[in-house]
Amino acid sequence: MSDHDAEEVLARFEELTVLETEFEDAELEIIRKQNALYAPLYKKRAEVIAKIPHFWALVFEQSPPEVDNFIQPSDSNIFAECLESFEVSRFDIDNPKGSPRSFSIKWGFKKNEYFEDTVLEKKFWFRRALDGWMGLVSEPVKINWKKGKDATGGLTDAAYNLFQAKQKLGADAKKKETSLPEYKALAEKIEQSEDASVSFFAFFGYVSSWKFVSAEESEKAFKVEAENLEKRKRGEKVEEDESTEEDDEQDYQETEVFPQADELATIIAEDMWPSAIKYYKHAHEADDEILSDISIEEYDSDEDSDVEMDIRALVGKGKNSKGTGETPPAKKQRRS
Amino acid sequence: MSDHDAEEVLARFEELTVLETEFEDAELEIIRKQNALYAPLYKKRAEVIAKIPHFWALVFEQSPPEVDNFIQPSDSNIFAECLESFEVSRFDIDNPKGSPRSFSIKWGFKKNEYFEDTVLEKKFWFRRALDGWMGLVSEPVKINWKKGKDATGGLTDAAYNLFQAKQKLGADAKKKETSLPEYKALAEKIEQSEDASVSFFAFFGYVSSWKFVSAEESEKAFKVEAENLEKRKRGEKVEEDESTEEDDEQDYQETEVFPQADELATIIAEDMWPSAIKYYKHAHEADDEILSDISIEEYDSDEDSDVEMDIRALVGKGKNSKGTGETPPAKKQRRS
Numbered sequence: 001m002s003d004h005d006a007e008e009v010l011a012r013f014e015e016l017t018v019l020e021t022e023f024e025d026a027e028l029e030i031i032r033k034q035n036a037l038y039a040p041l042y043k044k045r046a047e048v049i050a051k052i053p054h055f056w057a058l059v060f061e062q063s064p065p066e067v068d069n070f071i072q073p074s075d076s077n078i079f080a081e082c083l084e085s086f087e088v089s090r091f092d093i094d095n096p097k098g099s100p101r102s103f104s105i106k107w108g109f110k111k112n113e114y115f116e117d118t119v120l121e122k123k124f125w126f127r128r129a130l131d132g133w134m135g136l137v138s139e140p141v142k143i144n145w146k147k148g149k150d151a152t153g154g155l156t157d158a159a160y161n162l163f164q165a166k167q168k169l170g171a172d173a174k175k176k177e178t179s180l181p182e183y184k185a186l187a188e189k190i191e192q193s194e195d196a197s198v199s200f201f202a203f204f205g206y207v208s209s210w211k212f213v214s215a216e217e218s219e220k221a222f223k224v225e226a227e228n229l230e231k232r233k234r235g236e237k238v239e240e241d242e243s244t245e246e247d248d249e250q251d252y253q254e255t256e257v258f259p260q261a262d263e264l265a266t267i268i269a270e271d272m273w274p275s276a277i278k279y280y281k282h283a284h285e286a287d288d289e290i291l292s293d294i295s296i297e298e299y300d301s302d303e304d305s306d307v308e309m310d311i312r313a314l315v316g317k318g319k320n321s322k323g324t325g326e327t328p329p330a331k332k333q334r335r336s
Numbered sequence: 337m338s339d340h341d342a343e344e345v346l347a348r349f350e351e352l353t354v355l356e357t358e359f360e361d362a363e364l365e366i367i368r369k370q371n372a373l374y375a376p377l378y379k380k381r382a383e384v385i386a387k388i389p390h391f392w393a394l395v396f397e398q399s400p401p402e403v404d405n406f407i408q409p410s411d412s413n414i415f416a417e418c419l420e421s422f423e424v425s426r427f428d429i430d431n432p433k434g435s436p437r438s439f440s441i442k443w444g445f446k447k448n449e450y451f452e453d454t455v456l457e458k459k460f461w462f463r464r465a466l467d468g469w470m471g472l473v474s475e476p477v478k479i480n481w482k483k484g485k486d487a488t489g490g491l492t493d494a495a496y497n498l499f500q501a502k503q504k505l506g507a508d509a510k511k512k513e514t515s516l517p518e519y520k521a522l523a524e525k526i527e528q529s530e531d532a533s534v535s536f537f538a539f540f541g542y543v544s545s546w547k548f549v550s551a552e553e554s555e556k557a558f559k560v561e562a563e564n565l566e567k568r569k570r571g572e573k574v575e576e577d578e579s580t581e582e583d584d585e586q587d588y589q590e591t592e593v594f595p596q597a598d599e600l601a602t603i604i605a606e607d608m609w610p611s612a613i614k615y616y617k618h619a620h621e622a623d624d625e626i627l628s629d630i631s632i633e634e635y636d637s638d639e640d641s642d643v644e645m646d647i648r649a650l651v652g653k654g655k656n657s658k659g660t661g662e663t664p665p666a667k668k669q670r671r672s
Contacts, residue, residue: 008387013620015384016613019377023610026373033369037362041355048351051344274359277352284349 018232031100035093038274045277046087056086058283059276066267070260074151075200082112088273091123097219101126101136103269114151116144122204124265127218128225129211136262137213139163141204151199158186159205159257163212187254198258206261211252354568367436371429374610381613382423392422394619395612402603406596410487411536418448424609427459433555437462437472439605450487452480458540460601463554464561465547472598473549475499477540487535494522495541495593499548522591534594542597547588 049055057079060071071079085108092098106121120143124136140159143152150157162182169176177183193202213221228238253259272279385391393415396407407415421444428434442457456479460472476495479488486493498518505512513519529538549557564574589595608615 012384012388013617016381016616019381019384020613022377022380023374023613026370026377027610029373030366030370034362034366037365038359041358041362044358045352045355048348048355052348274363277356277359280352281349 014232014235018229021229028100031090032093035090035100049276052280054080054083055280056276057083059086059272059279062279062282063272064267064279067264067272070203070264071200072151072197078112078114078151078201082110082114084108084110088269092125097215099126103265105265105268113146114149115146120204122206122265124262124269125215125218127213127215128221129213130217130221130224132221133210133213135209136265137208138206138261138265139212140207140257143201143204152202152205153189153193153196153199155186155189155193155198155202155257156205158182158189159207159255162186162255163207166212183255186257190255190257202258203261203264205257207257208252209256209259209262350568350571354565357565364436367426368429371426371436385612388616390416390419391616392612393419395422395608395615398615398618399608400603400615403600403608406539406600407536408487408533414448414450414487414537418446418450420444420446424605428461433551435462439601441601441604449482450485451482456540458542458601460598460605461551461554463549463551464557465549466553466557466560468557469546469549471545472601473544474542474597474601475548476543476593479537479540488538488541489525489529489532489535491522491525491529491534491538491593492541494518494525495543495591498522498591499543502548519591522593526591526593538594539597539600541593543593544588545592545595545598 057076060067060079060083061076062068063071085106087106087108088103089106090100090103092102093100102123102125104121104123106119109115109118109120111118120141122138122141124138126134127137128134140156140163142160143150143156145151145157162180162185165180165182166177169180231238258264393412396403396415396419397412398404399407421442423442423444424439425442426436426439428438429436438459438461440457440459442455445451445454445456447454456477458474458477460474462470463473464470476492476499478496479486479492481487481493498516498521501516501518502513505516567574594600
């Protein structure tokens with residue numbers, strides 16, 4: 001390839017990069033419009049749901065496999081017994097320093113034998129790091145487990161403790177982090193739990209798929225990016241920031257709790273939450289296919305199948321739900 | 337459960353069903369807004385892409401696994417050699433009798449040694465059947481393969497022939513369909529091809545994941561549904577149409593070409609098409625991870641890896657693309 005061709009390719013690359021930011025702006029605009037358009041519908045839905053016992057427990061039972069696979073039989077028990085409300089919201093939708101991509105997932109529980117909390121809220125912030133990484137980050141949520149009831153075997157506590165300890169370290173946290181006793185404690189917990197099926201509640205201990213990015217770093221990174229965009233538009237060369245290269249050396253996976261939590265949270269927010277009625281109705285399609293699905297998925301836990309049947313019985317699942325709503329042939333029903 | 341409770345549950349079900357249609361309306365509105373907002377961006381993008389050789393072949397190479405898994409080495413060859421343009425459009429976005437969910441996928445090819453066509457367009461209509469089923473249906477596209485070059489081993493021809501023969505049967509097609517010679521021919525082709533890796537081009541033979549639904553049936557079904565909605569709003573009981581029960585007996589899978597084509601088409605339209613720049617840039621991230629991914633995915637075809645390398649070389653992929661755009665750490669890069 002000649003120098004001229006290489007220059008051509010670089011020029012096209014810059015054009016595409018500028019264009020990508022326009023696509024991103026359009027997507028954020030769509031998220032905002034969607035939020036405004038759906039808000040009154042979610043309100044109406046919440047009013048109907050408030051009159052339906054176990055609505056959200058049933059939705060979680062019938063959630064897409066990307067969610068359902070993370071729900072252990074013991075988690076199903078907790079949802080069935082005491083999940084009262086559930087909500088997804090985009091708390092930074094109009095915050096110019098935040099992102100419309102950020103969202104919160106909030107579970108409301110009755111008083112129960114497992115933990116002291118009646119609300120567990122997990123926030124995901126869409127942030128940009130100075131090294132160019134973008135994604136959802138979160139802070140570990142403290143669950144006040146009752147004695148002997150911690151479904152995560154100490155994972156949420158250990159994740160919370162490490163995060164708090166790191167906050168105290170301040171600016172040069174990265175270097176000292178691995179020598180913290182809380183770091184060692186969490187790494188050990190994760191190593192121990194690797195073979196066991198981890199409780200869904202470990203989700204609350206999640207931080208990031210890469211590393212935590214603070215609001216300050218993110219604001220700065222977005223500002224740098226906006227400046228770079230202006231340079232690109234003027235045809236100037238943009239230097240990428242390589243200063244944080246050293247971070248890449250650290251093994252974040254050693255203290256990574258619930259590695260796929262960001263993807264799971266995204267499916268909950270973008271599919272399960274808007275399509276909750278559909279999943280609730282699935283719970284009422286009592287044909288043989290669904291019954292056999294249950295026995296396949298949960299062959300290892302008769303107890304859980306019983307619980308599931310109990311929830312369904314409570315909300316009056318009949319043998320045939322036709323006439324009560326739309327039930328296309330289950331065999332080919334699309335969950336899209 | 338008492339009769340009163342059962343009635344309560346039914347009443348809530350009806351409320352949820354009405355609410356679901358409002359969610360559906362909101363979603364269609366979002367699709368329309370998205371279409372309007374993105375139209376000028378797609379136009380701009382097409383202008384830049386026109387100056388970049390092999391853009392779409394590279395995007396297909398780097399497409400998400402849900403797409404990439406269907407592309408055989410021989411398909412990659414065809415894309416690399418002669419794919420010139422690519423476009424997704426929502427052709428029924430403003431048609432009151434159509435659905436904003438319908439879309440077309442159009443490939444533009446140079447003159448080539450494989451087929452006579454320079455344009456292959458696959459349309460997907462979102463339709464509703466009288467039995468309540470909803471989904472994407474399509475008509476088989478005739479590919480005019482050159483002699484000895486049919487990558488699908490006759491699948492697209494057989495699918496096209498059966499569809500034409502069924503059209504001629506007219507109204508009572510369903511009963512006679514299985515006795516058509518074209519039916520037997522396609523069923524046999526499908527049985528033969530089951531073990532082999534089917535070419536991506538078999539996608540053009542796809543009809544439906546359930547059965548074909550005509551525009552007339554769909555229009556009638558949506559009308560019935562709208563009337564039922566009004567009844568539900570007035571609190572009247574709605575009888576579901578059970579008249580087409582007999583159809584469920586037929587084994588549509590016997591002549592189902594490329595069973596996941598509707599899901600694949602949806603991912604192409606909703607992810608690969610809007611995010612094409614991102615996938616194109618992935619093709620330029622020449623780090624070891626991507627190279628090793630390629631060798632894992634395509635260990636069975638050295639030839640293909642060579643082709644892929646050739647395409648990349650053509651567009652000037654260097655060892656390090658930093659400075660030419662944003663390249664977050666590949667290890668944790670999110671394709672969201």
